[in-house]
C-alpha cells in the first residue's frame with residue numbers, strides 16, 4: 432500500500448487528477464479533472480507506484496468522507512478545502528494574487544492579508560499529508576504556484592526526503608515579483624526543495640537573482656548555497672505532452688471520421704482557423720478574435736469559405752477578472768457575428784465548453800491554422816498537441832512569442848499578441864503559405880515535440896531528484912493523516 436506511509440514517489444499538486452462532483456440526486460462521483468498538469472503527470476504516475484496528494488475540487492463539509500482511495504491504478508489522497516479556503520486560498524491568493532502577478536501583471540494582482548493567511552494554512556495541510564504518506568527517503572515532487580510554501584514546510588517535518596518543486600507558470604522578473612508583500616516567505620518556501628524547476632532558463636535566473644537579493648544566500652550560476660551548506664538547484668525543464676499518444680489518437684479512424692464531420696458541419700469551408708484555451712485573460716483570446724474580425728471586415732477572408740472556431744473552456748468562474756473577461760469576449764463574438772456573419776456562416780464559431788481528448792484531436796485534425804496568442808504563458812500545451820496531431824506534416828501554427836513553447840517551436844509564425852497588425856499579417860502569411868513551406872515548418876516542429884515528450888520531462892526531473900544525496904541526518908517524524 433502506498434497511502435499509509437510507504438510511497439516512494441509522492442506527487443503533491445493542487446488538484447487530484449479527478450474531481451469530486453455531486454450528482455443531482457446527491458451521490459458523489461469522481462470525474463477526470465481538466466488542466467495541463469493532470470494530462471502531463473498521469474502517465475508518470477502509472478509507471479511509478481506512487482501516491483498523489485491533491486484537492487478533490489469543491490468545498491468539503493466536515494463530515495465528508497474523503498479517505499485515500501485508488502482510482503485508475505493511482506493512489507489518491509484528497510486534501511479537503513472548506514468553502515472559505517476555496518475563496519481565500521484558491522480563488523484569492525492563488526488566482527487573484529499569484530496568477531496575475533506571475534503572468535506579467537496582465538491583470539492587477541490583489542494583495543490581501545487574509546488570503547495570505549489561508550495560503551499558509553492550506554500549504555501546511557498539504558505538507559502534513561505528504562509527510563504522512565512518504566516512505567523514508569522518498570522523493571516528493573511538489574507542483575505549481577498554489578503550493579510554493581510546501582517544500583520548506585515538508586522539509587521541517589521530514590528532513591529525510593528528497594524534495595523537488597516544479598512551477599508550471601512563468602516565474603516573473605524581480606521587478607514584478609518584488610511587489611509581493613510576502614516575497615521573502617515565498618522564496619524561502621521554495622528553497623525547501625533540492626531542485627526548483629521552471630519551464631525556461633529565464634525563470635530559473637529570475638529566481639536565483641531574487642534569492643541573492645532578497646534572502647541574501649550565496650549563489651553561483653544555478654546553485655544556491657544555504658547557511659547550513661545544503662544546496663538548491665534552479666534549472667529549466669520545459670514540459671511537454673504524450674506526443675505518441677496524441678498522434679495515435681489522431682490517426683484513429685474514429686477521430687478521422689469526426690474531423691471530416693466537423694468540417695462538414697462547418698459547411699465544408701476552404702479554411703478553418705482554430706483557437707483552444709481555458710477562458711483566461713492571459714490567453715490573448717480577445718486580440719486574436721479582433722485581428723481575425725478585421726481580416727473578415729476588410730475582405731481578406733470571406734465567411735462563406737473561412738471560419739474561426741474558438742473553444743473556450745470555462746475556468747475559475749467565480750473570480751471577478753474571469754467574469755469580466757467572459758462578458759467582454761461574449762460581446763465581441765456577438766458583435767462580430769452580428770456585423771459580419773451570414774445565414775449559416777458565422778465569422779466565429781464560439782464554444783464555451785470543454786471536450787474530451789478525442790474531440791480535441793478531431794478539432795486539431797480539422798483545423799488548417801491553429802492560432803495560439805497568449806500575452807504570457809508558462810509553456811502552452813495546446814500548440815504541442817496540434818503539432819502532434821498533424822502527422823501528414825501540414826497545417827500552420829501561429830504562436831505568441833510570449834508562450835514558453837515559442838522557445839522550442841520557433842518554426843511557427845511567431846507573433847506579438849499586443850500587435851494586432853502584426854498578428855493579422857502572420858495569419859494571412861500562414862493562410863497563403865505554399866504546401867512545401869508548411870511541410871518544412873511542421874516537420875521540424877514535429878521532430879521537437881516527438882523527441883521532447885512528457886515522459887522525457889518527468890524522467891529527466893525525477894532522475895536528477897533521485898541523484899540528490901540523501902541527507903546524512905535522517906530524522907523521520909511522521910504525523911498521522
Ligand code: G6P
Pocket residue numbers: 445446465466467468575576599600746747
Ligand atoms: C494551469 C495551472 C495548473 C492548473 C490549471 C487549471 O495550467 O498551471 O496548476 O491546474 O491551469 O486551472 P485550475 O485553477 O482549474 O486548477
